[in-house]
Structure formats: structure tokens, C-alpha cells
Amino acid sequence: MDTHHQKDKQKDNNHDEKNWLEWLVFGISLLMLLAIFGYLGYQVKTYNPSDPEVMVEARHDPSAESPNRYQVTVMNKGGTTAEEVIAEFTLFSNGKEKETSELQIAFAPKDSKREGWVIFSVQPTASDSVVARVKSFKKP
Template identity: 30%
Template sequence: MNQDAHHPDGSAESRRRKDWLEWIAGGIGLLLAILLIGTIGYEAAIGNREAAPVIRFEIASVEPAGQFYLVEIEARNISESTAQQVEVEATLTNGGRETEKAVMTFDYVPGQSTVKGGVFFTNDPRAGNLQIRPLGYSQP
């Protein structure tokens, strides 16, 4: 008995259509897999080649802390690059002369993030001029 006569889905034309659809779907899947592997390979080989992270430092607050003054520093990394061991120097001047200096280290500053830390001074930083500058970092 001929299957085509009883089952319209079993016709030769229907089977050919299914074969072509399977080949097209398989080709699209293969193309997507090749693109994905190529993208991953490219990122692994080239990666993020920014020369250095771009970190902006800002004084978040100055508060009395016992016999000291706590200066809270905010580090905002606006780049995609990550930095670790970011060393920062805070210098307090009064009347044009340096009165105190403090150094701190941010352990880890991921790309596109903000972290906070603090330094302590014996003199009130609000009464003088406080400057913050980065000293260095290392790549993770």
C-alpha cells in the first residue's frame, strides 16, 4: 500500500520540504556557532587593550573620628579596565605649607564601579586645602 495516498504529510514533496528546512536550520545553527567561537577567540586573543584604568577620586566626607578626622575617599572607575592595589595620597596644606600627608590603598577597583575608603588626619582637613592624587596600581 502506498503511504502517500493515506498520509498527505508522507508525500515525497513534503519530505523534500522537511529535508530543506532541516538543512537550513542546521546551516543557521552552524553559522551561529562559528560566530560565537570566533567572538570568544577574538576577545581571548585581543581582550581589552586599554592602557590604564580611568579612576576619578573625590572626597566623599570629612568627619571627626575620636581624636582624628576621617576623610572618606570615593574612587570611581569610569573605564572597563580593572585595577588592584590602587595607592592614593592625600595631602593637607594650610597657608601654602604641607601640614600632613596620608596614604591608603584600594585593594580592588573593578571597571565601571565605585569603591570607598578613608584616611585619618590629626588636623582638621576642613580648615586647610586637601589634595588627593593617585600614586599607582597593578593589573589583576
């Protein structure tokens, strides 16, 4: 009976041995985990928080239904998200303000671009320039 028990125990030990494929998968998984933790550690060490730097651009982008439409690009080059961005656009003619329009964007994450459109009632050709500026934003 004792020899029978030793043979069963020997069979169990043979099944516990890992083959080369299992070791290869284990090694690759371990290397991937170490690489991910190393990358995350590097990101934490080199992270430099900074305030949002929000900029805005506007270009005339007429359509058949909206000939007075401008395409707006809001960019955040800063290190954190800007919330509730309000951009203001003013049409000027001969140095005098003709019309003002606003665009609000809920979130502008860091290093992002958001697009929108503003529509004026005055013909853009009747104005000299469009001045675009960021009126306000919050830091969440």
C-alpha cells in the same frame, strides 16, 4: 507471536511521540540558548580593552570619634581592573603641606567605585585644601 510483537512495538512508538508542552519547552529553551550565545558573541565582537582610568575624590566626613576623617571614593572608569591602588591625600595650609595620608585598595574593577576613609591628625579647618591623587596602581 508476530502480531503480539508488533503491538508492543506500536505501544513503544506511541510513548515516543512528544506532546505540545514538551515541544514548547524545547522551543523556549532553544531560543534562550541562541539569545545567550548571540549576546556573548556581540560582547566578544564589541569588546575594546583599555587601560584602567583610576580617579579619586575625598570629602570631609567627620564622626564623633574621628572629627578629622575624610571619606574617599576611588573610581575606575577604564576597561580593565586596577590592582593595589594607592591614593594619597595631602592637607595644605597657606600653600604649605601640613599632613599626608594614604589609602590602599586591593582591587578596583572596571566601571566600579570603592570607598574608604582616611583620618588626619591635623584639624581640617586649620587647612585650606585637601589634594587627592592616585599615587600608583598595577594592571593585573
